[in-house]
Amino acid sequence: MSERTLRLYDTMTRQVKPLELIEPGCLRFYSCGPTVYSYAHIGNFRTFLTADLVIRTAEAIGWTVKYVSNITDVGHLTQDDVADAGGEDKMASALKSKEGEQFNNVWELAEYYEDAFREDWARLNLREPFVRPRATQHMREQIVAAEQLIEQGYAYETPTGVYFSVDSFKGYGKLSGNTQENLRKAVREVVLDDNKKEQADFALWKKDDKHLMQWYSPFGWGFPGWHLECSVMARMYLGDTLDLHAGGEDLVFPHHECEIAQSEALTGKPFSNHWIHTRFLQVNGEKMSKRTGNFYTVRSLLEKGADPLAIRYALISGIYTKPLNFTDQGLSDAMGNIERFKRSDAAVAAALENGGDGPDTIGVALDELYEQALDAMTNDLNTSVALAKALEGTRVIQREAESLSKASGESGKRYLDRINALLGIVRPEREVAGPAVVTPASKVDEARIQALIDERAAAKKAKNFARADEIRKELDAEGIELRDSPEGTNWVVKTAL
RNA sequence: GGUGCCGUGCCCAAGUGGCCCAAGGGGACGGUCUGCAAAACCGUUAUUCGGCGGUUCGAAUCCGCCCGGCACCUCCA
Numbered sequence: 082m083s084e085r086t087l088r089l090y091d092t093m094t095r096q097v098k099p100l101e102l103i104e105p106g107c108l109r110f111y112s113c114g115p116t117v118y119s120y121a122h123i124g125n126f127r128t129f130l131t132a133d134l135v136i137r138t139a140e141a142i143g144w145t146v147k148y149v150s151n152i153t154d155v156g157h158l159t160q161d162d163v164a165d166a167g168g169e170d171k172m173a174s175a176l177k178s179k180e181g182e183q184f185n186n187v188w189e190l191a192e193y194y195e196d197a198f199r200e201d202w203a204r205l206n207l208r209e210p211f212v213r214p215r216a217t218q219h220m221r222e223q224i225v226a227a228e229q230l231i232e233q234g235y236a237y238e239t240p241t242g243v244y245f246s247v248d249s250f251k252g253y254g255k256l257s258g259n260t261q262e263n264l265r266k267a268v269r270e271v272v273l274d275d276n277k278k279e280q281a282d283f284a285l286w287k288k289d290d291k292h293l294m295q296w297y298s299p300f301g302w303g304f305p306g307w308h309l310e311c312s313v314m315a316r317m318y319l320g321d322t323l324d325l326h327a328g329g330e331d332l333v334f335p336h337h338e339c340e341i342a343q344s345e346a347l348t349g350k351p352f353s354n355h356w357i358h359t360r361f362l363q364v365n366g367e368k369m370s371k372r373t374g375n376f377y378t379v380r381s382l383l384e385k386g387a388d389p390l391a392i393r394y395a396l397i398s399g400i401y402t403k404p405l406n407f408t409d410q411g412l413s414d415a416m417g418n419i420e421r422f423k424r425s426d427a428a429v430a431a432a433l434e435n436g437g438d439g440p441d442t443i444g445v446a447l448d449e450l451y452e453q454a455l456d457a458m459t460n461d462l463n464t465s466v467a468l469a470k471a472l473e474g475t476r477v478i479q480r481e482a483e484s485l486s487k488a489s490g491e492s493g494k495r496y497l498d499r500i501n502a503l504l505g506i507v508r509p510e511r512e513v514a515g516p517a518v519v520t521p522a523s524k525v526d527e528a529r530i531q532a533l534i535d536e537r538a539a540a541k542k543a544k545n546f547a548r549a550d551e552i553r554k555e556l557d558a559e560g561i562e563l564r565d566s567p568e569g570t571n572w573v574v575k576t577a578l
Numbered sequence: 579g580g581u582g583c584c585g586u587g588c589c590c591a592a593g594u595g596g597c598c599c600a601a602g603g604g605g606a607c608g609g610u611c612u613g614c615a616a617a618a619c620c621g622u623u624a625u626u627c628g629g630c631g632g633u634u635c636g637a638a639u640c641c642g643c644c645c646g647g648c649a650c651c652u653c654c655a
Binding site for chain 1: 580581582583584589590591592593601602603604605612613614615616617618619620648649650651652653654655
């Protein structure tokens with residue numbers, strides 16, 4: 082298995098190619114994180130899940146992963162066509178919105194949404210980065226980088242800020258195809274800013290002594306440009322050249338293009354040897370937006386009764402290089418599949434506890450399926466095939482669920498453990514701290530349900546099936562489904578999904 | 579105008595030159611099991627891959643044109 086490699090589509094060369102590591106066996110990986118001005122939505126999480134699957138697959142083939150994902154808490158502006166002339170910071174804008182009224186200042190707002198983000202992250206079984214740097218904690222490094230770029234002739238200062246001169250870096254446009262030449266041909270009307278030499282020049286530092294978040298620099302009070310943080314933090318924690326850099330498809334241009342320009346101008350070395358970008362998530366066939374009411378966050382789905390693992394499953398059910406359509410039906414399908422993994426997990430646990438001495442009848446088949454799933458993942462993260470193989474394994478287990486030997490139970494456990502490590506869909510991996518989200522399940526009266534179940538059991542024993550069915554029907558109307566088994570009656574909260 | 583992507587069964591979605599008369603999930607239908615229900619398991623459900631032409635011994639996969647959809651071109655994951 083150490084012979085395996087991880088093949089991924091590279092945005093720069095536009096082909097699928099193996100990840101080549103600078104340091105054998107150690108993947109240096111940077112993934113752009115969220116701007117914490119609101120709750121992250123499920124589209125954000127599709128991108129973060131792509132990074133998570135890279136990490137899991139890399140670990141499964143025996144690599145260690147140095148993974149860094151940042152928190153953007155300053156400098157990301159709302160409208161960049163006028164940004165360099167004075168667009169508003171996303172954080173400041175959020176503070177003024179209705180949701181922002183509960184916060185005393187932008188710092189509190191950032192902290193609140195960062196905490197919420199970390200909770201959602203943990204609920205979806207995403208691997209933790211070894212460091213999650215914040216832009217605001219790396220001011221010094223960003224200021225130094227801007228100064229160095231000026232010294233080296235790649236940037237210049239004006240009365241409004243420090244700008245990177247796109248013409249000074251000949252590789253500009255190599256990632257996105259948006260070379261200066263192509264940009265000049267764009268028909269789009271842009272607001273000209275007399276403070277810059279070229280329209281495409283982007284800000285490394287914005288001078289602004291009225292800004293809600295400002296720092297002192299040799300250029301005066303102000304704040305750093307959005308692109309600079311990633312260049313600086315990636316270099317600081319992972320070195321001059323990364324093995325892999327990831328993000329959403331919208332980041333190809335301008336964000337990553339600008340990162341490349343800054344970093345390579347600064348170091349004279351390639352910034353990243355491989356680039357992956359996750360295509361956008363559509364919701365019910367449309368672009369997700371607050372306006373059309375199809376804007377889903379992790380917590381809004383939990384409140385509707387979704388299992389966080391099902392959200393994860395639905396978001397990784399399609400391959401990251403293609404747009405994925407997230408639908409209510411898809412989430413509901415995912416709920417059913419997650420149930421299958423959980424039932425298999427329970428069957429295996431039962432076999433380990435009470436299984437007989439018979440031979441292991443499923444180990445060979447399960448090992449084969451795991452290998453196929455891993456192969457699929459190493460082939461450009463083919464999650465659709467990997468999930469198909471993973472599900473086949475549950476069928477192998479369920480087929481013999483009533484009669485699994487202890488030895489089979491051990492094989493089953495090993496299989497589910499490995500599938501969970503690879504795909505993260507069998508069980509929650511971490512306790513989630515923080516305020517509980519109110520779900521349908523947290524609102525039911527458990528004692529009353531148990532009383533009705535007991536009554537029904539008595540009725541069944543007395544062959545009073547009419548009363549037993551009545552109770553089933555009554556609870557069903559309240560959204561509670563009863564499930565009889567040899568061990569007794571369980572219940573689950575039915576969801577509206 | 580520039581750059582890139584996609585169109586596979588009722589729905590979601592793999593497959594990108596022969597192993598494909600096309601995975602897997604959902605749905606539907608039939609069966610086993612069950613007081614009922616659920617779950618589980620078994621079986622059936624695309625001679626066909628947006629349309630038309632072409633290349634090839636061979637095409638869902640390559641090429642051309644057309645139709646339809648999407649993304650980016652300084653808000654966005």
